[in-house]
Amino acid sequence: MKVAKIETLACDAGWRNYHFVKLTTDEGIVGWSEFDEGFGAPGVSAVIHKLSERVIGKPVSDHEVIYAELYCATRPAAGGVIALAMAAIENALLDAKAKALGVPVYALLGGKVRDKIRVYWSHCATWRINHPDYYKPAIKDLDGVKAIGAEVKKKGFTAAKTNIFIYDDKKQNPKGYRPGFGVPFSPALNVDRDVLRNLRMHLEALVDGAGGEIDLLLDLNFNAKTEGYLRILREIADFKMFWVEIDSYSPEALGYIRRQSPHPISSCETLLGLREFLPYFREQAMDVAIVDTPWNGVWQSMKIANAAEAHEVNVAPHNFYGHLCTMMNAHFSAAVPNLRIMETDIDRIAWDDELFTHVPEIVDGHLIMPDRPGWGTEPNEEALKAHPPKGKGLLNYGSEKK
Incomplete structure (x- = not known):
């Protein structure tokens, strides 16, 4: 089972947005993860999209290999939003792998x-x-x-x-x-x-x-x-x-x-x-x-x-x-x-x-x-669409009441 597509989705979460990775496999199994982009980490979605180019076509079960390859490719600027993007992809891979095996991730x-x-x-x-x-x-x-x-x-x-x-x-x-x-x-x-x-x-x-x-x-x-x-x-x-x-x-x-x-x-x-x-x-x-x-x-x-x-x-x-x-x-x-x-x-x-x-x-x-x-749970895509994400002004949640 290989990675066929990686997308990012977001929705309105009141004073912030929620962000998600949707990883679709060539067998139709979907792996999900949630990540954060508002609290001091702008641009994670863009990094996920860029790193995805190296993940498409890889076996879902090879998440350790994929992580190591992504680290090598980004080593000169390791950490920060790059690390966050790699984690978001890893977590979606784990969900897809566990679903393919029919077990909870803790297994x-x-x-x-x-x-x-x-x-x-x-x-x-x-x-x-x-x-x-x-x-x-x-x-x-x-x-x-x-x-x-x-x-x-x-x-x-x-x-x-x-x-x-x-x-x-x-x-x-x-x-x-x-x-x-x-x-x-x-x-x-x-x-x-x-x-x-x-x-x-x-x-x-x-x-x-x-x-x-x-x-x-x-x-x-x-x-x-x-x-x-x-x-x-x-x-x-x-x-x-x-x-x-x-x-x-x-x-x-x-x-x-x-x-x-x-x-x-x-x-x-x-x-x-x-x-x-x-x-x-x-x-x-x-x-x-x-x-x-x-x-x-x-x-x-x-x-x-x-x-x-x-x-x-x-x-x-x-x-x-x-x-x-x-x-x-x-x-x-x-x-x-x-x-x-x-x-x-x-x-x-x-x-x-x-x-x-x-x-x-x-x-x-x-x-x-x-x-x-x-x-054991995943986003409801119709509900996400019903609550579209806010636009600008959320860095460090600066839009909150002070």
Whole structure:
């Protein structure tokens, strides 16, 4: 069975677009993958189209050979959007191969270690603050944060992750604090007292709403430098944190932070390829390595997870996309022995479920693994057409309300 055609499709996903690869074989089997082009990665679709010229006519089962050939062809400019495009093609090949064999993708990865996967509610309060037009009810004050904390517990989730927000003088009208992404534009990335005070208020409200009975995760992204991260960690030392997520370009700096942190540290969601992860493993820079399988490719991500295991580090997938990405990450999570927990977004846009043939089944805070062939879901092309993608202005999701 050989690759006959590779296409990219996209649709409106509210404040962003979803992007997909559709790989058709000469036997009529279709493999799918989901990728992201909006969050700092413009042009992935164009790279996929260009790389496809080297993939057409190749055996679907030879995904490792295909990946190696594509790497050789792009070695002078390896990484970045090229790596993302290669991963998108690899993931579609895996889906097609598994469907041809009549097995779930996790069977290609060595079989599942677990039947259900603990998930945490990601962007808890975040989406309802940043994107109130799409996620209801909108959160406008600390009472709204308490309410979603209670909702997390009521719906059976045992863990939730949130971000940093700045409230006005009346402790209302929160706004996302993301200087690492230019919101606000403050390239020095200094952390002042106001940021620390607001962070404490926000975390206290979320914990209070949940009755103190959920594991709390905090994502700091690239929003500080070493000094600032340490200030934040000292400020929240009295909280019982499941982890604090930190992005840093320096494994040495991250290792320095981890050795002084009162909380477990997770990191690495923006890294591409095993070679980029290795310095962080050697430095023992984090407690949990976050792997983005849409960006790395699920097959390549298994190699990263294996290396993490050899360094006594557990892994967790980065997952803030559509339902297809959730299932791609679920197959990875089902197969790796050293899984910590899986990220997923519970707040969804109104038409999310229409876009896919099957949606993830989550019971008591756990994703139940299906045994359907391939990823176990695929895009509904008619639904994609009914929600055409937005045009320009989505780089780094700059069109969101600020």
